[in-house]
Amino acid sequence: MNNTINNVAIVGGTHGNELAGVYLVNYWRNTEPQFITRASFSTETLLANTKAIGLNKRYFDSDLNRQFSAESLANMNLSNYEQSRAKVINQQLGPKGNPKSDLIIDLHNTTSNMGPSLLIPQQGEFYDLLAIYVREMMPEAVVLLDEDHIANQDHHLLSTIAKRGVIVEVGPVPQGVLKHEVNEQMAKMTGIILDFVELYNLDNLPQLPSSTDAFRYLESLTLPVNDKNERMGMVHKNIEGNDFQPVKSGDPIFALFDGTEINYQGDKTVYPAFINEAAYYDNNLAMSLCEKVVINNPR
């Protein structure tokens, strides 16, 4: 297969209240297009959930970033605002399976203390090299892999409709808020990814380290609830804000309202991400547990 990246799409506002991507896409589009321009590929920009952006909400009817599995895209009965918008975006940047876009960079914010994170939903040499390059150029960046448990056709993320896709996820920032440092980190990581693509296309990558550390998603933990599905507690203060820090068996993980604690019971050390993310409260999700892994340089 031809590995050259000819068309890159940078997407903001997939969630309407994650403002860094919305502002950066508008800024690059209107004021500084040279920031996202490189010689070896074309770049287009998209504001994905325009209605939710206008409302400063995550979504209008349903989460746009859960509508891009091949099955959902083919199901014409899924017709609410985001389900319709997904089909239009798939037409514009996809279609999934035979896409016009070679790479989507989808810009997101989280209320969790995840710093600048690169989320990678697929496997391959391109991604391994990208992860090592980003970590080399931006050591404060974290790489989070979620590419093992699901086929790309079944992935429901917007970033999976192109040939390749990544998510730039930066926090902590409350929903609907712009933070200077968060904007800077998002712009920096996006620029580094574009630099990488340019060097990758030109087969001109610098000498890179033989490996880099990363995290791989294992499973989600839900908040403890009673038999009426009411929350009985919250994320323990020892965990709060400590995304990507180790949690060992026996460590307190939830604080119940009655003053008692629930300890982590797993048999191996895990590393939580998306700790206490505001947008996941609808589903009572408390955090994502990850394992620490090593990405080896494939070259």
Next chain:
Amino acid sequence: MNNTINNVAIVGGTHGNELAGVYLVNYWRNTEPQFITRASFSTETLLANTKAIGLNKRYFDSDLNRQFSAESLANMNLSNYEQSRAKVINQQLGPKGNPKSDLIIDLHNTTSNMGPSLLIPQQGEFYDLLAIYVREMMPEAVVLLDEDHIANQDHHLLSTIAKRGVIVEVGPVPQGVLKHEVNEQMAKMTGIILDFVELYNLDNLPQLPSSTDAFRYLESLTLPVNDKNERMGMVHKNIEGNDFQPVKSGDPIFALFDGTEINYQGDKTVYPAFINEAAYYDNNLAMSLCEKVVINNPR
């Protein structure tokens, strides 16, 4: 006037997505009423904006905590959900000017890094003693005064319908999120206020310091906007998260998207609060500027 506090009302959920107060009021009401009970006064609890709590939103039609001026309460043409709810709450805990409640403690969260703050919207010996007592028992607490610029009848806050009222404001926490430490700080400050009222009623206050430091609200700063009222920048990263830290003339205060900075131009040192508060984005408010003041022990 009779200074005894006979009836205390603890209010949560005046803003529906500030969860600490909602959860604590429910918990104290259903599980641990002794936490808010003292011998010398009766305590009632209220969840104020029940509809917004159900929706996990700040408000349904308009901000409930802006509906309690004497004029708004008397205007029967103000009839949306929160305007109606305000009149009912005024009936239940007020009425303003001749209230049943001697003290309202209104529980709030902020996305700003204000820690546990006690907001005082009126002047008087009771408040001075309370401020000194709270700071003595909880040195990490901040006292924020907003009692100079407006008569109590014109104050639009829920806490101003009782004879006395204070706001317990704790952050940082994103909207719609419960944080263990924030809940603990809110419960601790509320307990200390109730202890104070008990000692005040019994004329049994301990020896208190001769003064304590506090902050007094001066004015609000708005985000820089262009002639289309679009934001041109954001709070500078040197300011972000540094609530109650000094800002001097010439310090960078806003970072514009074009890379330039705006410096603070005032002639005296100020101390910002509510920096980058998510709920104030509708009005483009960037922060509240305060001066540092000393509260002297009146006894």
